[in-house]
Amino acid sequence: MLKRLSLIVGLCVAGAALAACDEKLSTLAGPTPGLEPTFSSIQRDIFESTDSAGRSACTNCHTSTGRTPAGGINLIHDVAYDQLVNAPVRGRVGAIRVIPGDPDNSYLIQKLEGRADIVGRRMPFNGPPFLTDGQILIIRRWIAIGAPRN
Template sequence: MQTFDEAASGFNSTLPPPPPPPPPPPPPPPPPASFGPNYSEIQASVFTPSCATAGCHAGAGASAGLNLEDANSYAELVGIASSQDAGVERVNAGIPDISYLIQKLEGTVAGSSQMPLGAAPLSQTDIDVIRLWITNGAVDDR
């Protein structure tokens, strides 16, 4: 009598390959921003706590001549040429990609530091909210 191995040696056991594993689930969406795409909320949630601080963009000696304190920031941002690149507006209402503010927040200005300087960068979600405010015309809702 043949053993199992002897009997199986003449059997073609070629099976199709197993199906590939399912793809991994997509990553969860980023958390929503804690503020809306309007100037007053951006001022309160970003500019005041992250930018308008001593030694940065506050007071008479504000860095780059840009005072981001609540009473001054809108007038010093929208439609105003950057002191570091006169051909680029700090905020070009309607066009975030050529707004110096977005370039600085995303760290895409050659030879320049990403803002906020010396702190963790803003989340992409937060930058996207600022970008949406600019896209929508950079309106002062105060």
């Protein structure tokens, strides 16, 4: 299943202008049908939105509005990119939240997938629901193509 999804994301990102591909990408995006592998889309559809599956917006907790951002990470739009890309992890010395070109070693992905060796919990902290495999693949794709500020 994951392999097939990877193929779809790979193909569709390469040919994003093709209508057929857009359709498949939106299937992959599941409860956030507009999700694309760009930072602005991830920001809008994942970080700042509660989706139709009932998954919390990250910015319910990761905000500086009225509180100290949970985990020392603020995902509000003006600062989210710099809080993630090449930024050190608070909970683990030496780890980086998003390493352009390297989704496997990006701590953001490890936290979203709930890898066994993370510090603290799988995100969102109050899940399930967590992100779907398809949503995570689209975020992985954005990192794989260099995590552009787009």
